Amino acid sequence: MRTIDGKTKICGLIGNPVEHTLSPLIHNTLAEVLSENLAYAPFLVQEEGLEMAVKGAFALHVQGLNVTVPYKSRILRHTVALDELAARIGAVNTLVRQQDGYKGYNTDMTGLRRAMLSDGVDIAGRKVVVLGAGGAARAVAFMCAFYKAERVYLLNRTLEKAERIAAEVNESAGRDFVQAMPLADYGRLPAGKFIVIQGTSVGLAPEGERAVIEDVAFYEKVQVGYDLIYRPFQTKFMGLVEAAGGEACNGLKMLLYQGVEAFEHWTGRTVSEALADRVYEEMKKAIT
Ligand code: NAP
Numbered sequence: 001m002r003t004i005d006g007k008t009k010i011c012g013l014i015g016n017p018v019e020h021t022l023s024p025l026i027h028n029t030l031a032e033v034l035s036e037n038l039a040y041a042p043f044l045v046q047e048e049g050l051e052m053a054v055k056g057a058f059a060l061h062v063q064g065l066n067v068t069v070p071y072k073s074r075i076l077r078h079t080v081a082l083d084e085l086a087a088r089i090g091a092v093n094t095l096v097r098q099q100d101g102y103k104g105y106n107t108d109m110t111g112l113r114r115a116m117l118s119d120g121v122d123i124a125g126r127k128v129v130v131l132g133a134g135g136a137a138r139a140v141a142f143m144c145a146f147y148k149a150e151r152v153y154l155l156n157r158t159l160e161k162a163e164r165i166a167a168e169v170n171e172s173a174g175r176d177f178v179q180a181m182p183l184a185d186y187g188r189l190p191a192g193k194f195i196v197i198q199g200t201s202v203g204l205a206p207e208g209e210r211a212v213i214e215d216v217a218f219y220e221k222v223q224v225g226y227d228l229i230y231r232p233f234q235t236k237f238m239g240l241v242e243a244a245g246g247e248a249c250n251g252l253k254m255l256l257y258q259g260v261e262a263f264e265h266w267t268g269r270t271v272s273e274a275l276a277d278r279v280y281e282e283m284k285k286a287i288t
Contacts, residue, residue, distance in 0.1 A: 002032055002039070009038040010060070011266055014053055015068030017230035018042040022283050023066055026259035029279050038266050045071070051277070054078040055186035058101060064266040065095040065102070066259075073163040079104040085255050089142040091135065091179075094262040105265060111258030112226075118257070118273060119249060121195060121224050123149045129189065129196040129221075131212050133180075136228050137178050137199030141165050142284045145173040152178040153189055155217065157200075187216050196241070203227070203235045211236040219244035227251060233288050252287070 013023045019042070027040035038116045045053045051073055055078075057065055072091040076082065079092065080101030086092045092104030116123065128149045130137050133156035144152045152169075156162035162180035170180045181188070202212040214236075219225075225241035230252035238248035256279060260271045 002028075002223045004039055005037070007037055009036075009063040009266065011038060011040045011064045011066075011262075012057075012062065013040075013042045013066040013068060014045045014050075014057075015042075015066075015071060016044055016046060016067065018044050021068070022255060022286060023259055024060055025282060026256060026279055027263055030260070030263050030271060030275070033275060034269055034271075035157040035268075036269060038263075038267060052084070054095070055100065058097070060235045061097075063079075063097050064262065066262055067093050067095065069135075076104060076171045078102070085142070086108060086145050088146065089139050091139055093258060094265060096265045103124070105262070106139065107258040107261035107265070108254070109139050109146075110284070111226075111256070111261050112140065112254040112259040113143060113147055114254035114261065115249075116226065118193075118253065118276070119126060119224075121246075123147055123195060125150050126168055127190075127192060127194050128153070129153045129194045130199055131183070131196065132156055132199035132201075133158065134199065134201070137197075138168075140197050140199055140228075141178055142172070145169050146215050149176070153181055153194075154178055155181045155186060156173045157183045183212065186213055186215070189221060192221065192223055196225045197223045198225065198235075200227070201229075203232075203237055204229050205231040209236045209239055214240070216240065216244060217255055219246065222246040226254075228254060230255060231287060233284070252283055253280065256283060 003098045031038040081103040083105040083165045086104050086106035094105040115135035154162045160181045166180040167176040171177050200212045222241050224247045227235045227237045228251040230250045241248040
């Protein structure tokens with residue numbers, strides 16, 4: 001059993017709700033295996049208490065915080081510095097203690113990139129299809145720009161939302177490479193094989209088995225399909241990708257690596273892929 005003493009680094013998660021989070025499992029397992037004197041706890045924060053929570057955490061010498069829904073954008077005004085990618089996206093999920101406050105990072109996206117690289121998938125120079133235009137898909141579009149994807153097709157049920165994101169990302173990147181399309185127009189995608197990132201909430205448990213696109217013809221174009229959803233562990237989207245001969249992954253690795261990267265920021269340690277795999281197995285047990 002780990003002991004908490006006067007030198008324990010305290011980290012945690014702020015958000016609302018926080019009761020189903022896997023983050024304590026990620027960080028407390030990493031701390032235990034690496035003999036890092038760190039303890040991690042979830043903190044339920046109401047909207048009106050957000051500023052107080054960040055100031056209070058700083059006053060209490062909290063080393064770092066993860067930030068989850070609904071505060072990933074609102075937290076920016078309570079940071080003293082921002083990592084470049086987080087600034088571009090305008091969303092922060094990790095706060096790292098500095099001398100005068102917290103610096104904000106977006107390890108959701110560096111984590112997704114690392115999860116993809118650990119599967120041998122690099123978006124640099126590739127054509128990527130992103131399904132959805134909510135908070136997660138928006139961050140993915142910025143990540144594709146940052147890590148130099150060749151082109152992004154951003155498909156959403158509500159076209160205006162995809163158009164807004166495409167305009168923002170293209171302006172920030174200084175190149176016209178994100179193309180917004182109505183979801184129903186997936187048949188107009190050019191020929192070829194794509195990396196597809198499923199960023200809609202369609203198929204999320206406890207909703208029944210559904211995929212945002214059910215037409216098998218679409219899946220012929222998928223080389224690798226990443227569903228950001230991890231509950232259920234095997235989504236219908238993943239099943240359709242695999243049935244058409246593609247590789248499919250769920251969002252659990254993204255969640256794992258956003259945690260790994262936050263942990264590395266807070267401790268200065270490096271988490272090996274073998275250790276990350278071990279934590280992944282624990283997460284899998286916890287959700288299945
Ligand atoms: P969000 O902002 O609410 O966006 C939802 C998206 O889903 C929108 O693009 C919406 O389209 C689309 N959508 C919803 N119902 C639809 C339907 N019936 N048909 C077609 N499109 C539909 O949600 P978010 O925060 O971006 O999250 C999206 C997903 O990513 C969630 O499932 C979440 O669990 C997952 N996620 C995973 C991680 C991770 O660590 N793995 C992190 C963040 C998010 P409209 O714009 O037309 O409404």
